[in-house]
Amino acid sequence: MPDLIPVITLDGPGGVGKGTISALLAEKLDWHYLDSGALYRLTALACVEKDIVLDAEHDVAAIAENLAVKFLPQGGILLEDNDVEALIRTETAGNNASIVAALPMVREALFKRQKAFLQMPGLIADGRDMGTTIFPDALLKVFLTASADERAKRRYKQLIEKGNSVKIADLVNEIRERDERDMNRSASPLKAAQDAHIIDTSELSINEVFEKVMQLYKNLNQ
DSSP states (O other): OGGGSOEEEEEOOTTSSHHHHHHHHHHHHTOEEEEHHHHHHHHHHHHHHTTOOTTOHHHHHHHHHTOOEEEOTTSOEEETTEEOTTGGGSHHHHHHHHHHHTOHHHHHHHHHHHHTTOOTTOEEEEESSIIIIIOTTOSEEEEEEOOHHHHHHHHHHHHHHTTOOOOHHHHHHHHHHHHHHHHHOSSSOSOOOTTOEEEEOTTOOHHHHHHHHHHHHHHHTO
16 A cells, blocks of 8 residues: 555755765665656666757657666666666766756656655655655655755765866856756746755755754654
């Protein structure tokens, strides 16, 4: 019975720590984990590889509906049997995902795929519309936020550690442009659910954010 399966949603823009916190929660609670953003990144990557224009809604939706993807239990993501984990974690992949995510037909195509992750004993769902559109009846909804400057600093550090050359000013601009696109799209715009707990992670460590979310969950069981 899907209605009996508990769900914790973590929504918010890129660079606020959703993925890291979600993975920690899934490990702590031993629940399933949905990285919804990966599905949009994979859709965009598949389109790029097939030379499909990212705003060609019908063509992109067809790709999303028939996405040959497999999430490996030990980590890694296969797209048509090729490990593309590294490819979908780039800034370009994130921006491309934001473009295809604005297409209503693409969101509809991926709706059932995301719902299929709902299995016992529970689900941690990470994305931009998990608490507003995909799982509106979630047990606990959390919306993480942080300033564009702080998120750019975090991304800058990650990229520099990987040996990439990047300007922090460019990252700030890309983040703001993506936020603008995500918040103003007609299909499931990025926003906090009315009953979501909002946490600003700008001045918090990963452990501090994790503890705040865990406390919110514990409070539900008291």
